[in-house]
Amino acid sequence: MVSDSCKQEFERDGYTLVRGLFGADEAERLREHYMVLRHRGSYEGDDAGVQTGSRDPLRRYPRMGQMHRWDDASLQWLTDPRIDQVMTGLLDRSPYAVQTMIYFKPPGSRGQALHQDNFYLKAEPGTCVAAWMALDRVNQENGCLQVVPGSHRWPILCTEKADTKVSFTDVTVPLPTPDAAVPVVMEPGDVLFFHGALVHGSAPNVTTDRFRRALIGHYIQGEAEKVASYYHPALRMDGTPLTLEVAEGGGACGEWEDGPDGPVAVLTGTQMINRKHE
Template identity: 35%
Template sequence: MTVRTIEENGRSEPPPAPTAAGDLRARFDQDGYAVLPGALTPDEVAELRAETLRICRGERGVVEGAPPPVAGESDEDTVRRFLCVHYPHKLSALMLDTMRHPAIVGPLTALIGPDIKSMQSMLFVKSEGRPGQAWHQDEMFIPTRDRSLTAAWLALDDATVDNGCLWVLPGSHRPGVIYPNREHDDARYDCTVESYGFPYDEADAVPVEIAAGSVLLFNGHLLHKSLPNTGRRGLRRALVNHYMSASSLLPWALPEAEQPMAQADFRDVVLVAGRDPYAYKGLTDIRTPRVRRDRSGGCDR
């Protein structure tokens, strides 16, 4: 996989924006999401599936909370014991390269602007019977100063209703409201809290079924969820990266002592396009790879 490198002066040459950038932006502004069909090739997808196995085996480094290996189990059974690994880009050069992939970053420059950074990756491995995630908004978890948060959900398997694709509430991003959230005891979902009190109905929800190699881009305020994998047997693997404008501060952690909250700026980030205006602050390495807990693992926090 060929990617552009980040120069020492905090700049990265952005890949060219798609020719249909205006159409992409119009769809994204209207609905809060857009699909990039076939963004990655079948060979690239196969590489990422193989890398997923290496990560689940522990071959790329320690993953906090990972289930212990079982002697003699098959490759597929090793992978299916995971629900989600956070920050795989910190373990894998391939995952990091995919975060910078021109077929993803190029369209993002049309939506966010020329200067883009990423702060999170998540590798989902949802086998049959594994839970989904209740209604939520990503900006509730990752607050950006300019509301530029955008997810890129890369399907590593065909994502269908049966195996737990994403569902979205089109246009729910437009008010710019972060709705309240609460704990829940719904066994269909993992331990993440659920949003509630929003003026949309379940009947408004739309499933987003996409083929392996395609990417779903969606706004950080868009209400979305996923349901369990109800297929008889099979995986629904996906790599999800979060991006935002590099010109915006990221108050994702408490500010330093005597620093106003408005100046808080999380610096465990990766520049993927353009220039980082805050490069003078340097970078940190704070977050570590870990597994996400499902309900069978308990929901203590």
């Protein structure tokens, strides 16, 4: 399932793209499943990142989170043996599953500023790893993921102000050069696996008629003993829960809360390192 080149790429760049891990028909079924759920109403874990009454597209299609706790299709995807096989091949040990998310990213919606996932998960020892599955064809026009190769070797960086005209979160991380991030073009069913310290984000969806739906699972390395409280209970890849310690700080990836001037990202955790990669 995992070639030597994929493992070498993951170790070198902090990510690897496994094309066609899921079939296009599976991606279509999941896409339609989440659209039905989204149109039915709201759920615990929904986050829009925009003010009530806003005409922002994200108000109509807020992100869903932790669906595996109440939706069987999400739980089955999160613990799918294909994902487990790839993760085990990359990490030399089966991971623990801790989060599901789906971003709908409708036409005209903002992206998410560059960030590092383990800023939120606080997995230790080791780190978290994401499985980011495209449910639509994704490219730069509809806001594909952008990654900074090699940034998984960086520390967890202190955040700085982001441009909220193009990002629904208001914090980002510094880069050594402005063009360090590269786009990842994907087809439905492709899955990008990436390290928890990898700097990544996305630009706005500038199309008028294309969604950029993506299903994301977050996992922690099998030797991890702690993770932030939001991610409990962790699951073994057979779906059984296990007890881990609670890591101090952390929160949902891309979390925000209402501020006096509108939604702001929640700055959490106490272990950020205040230096850039040299």
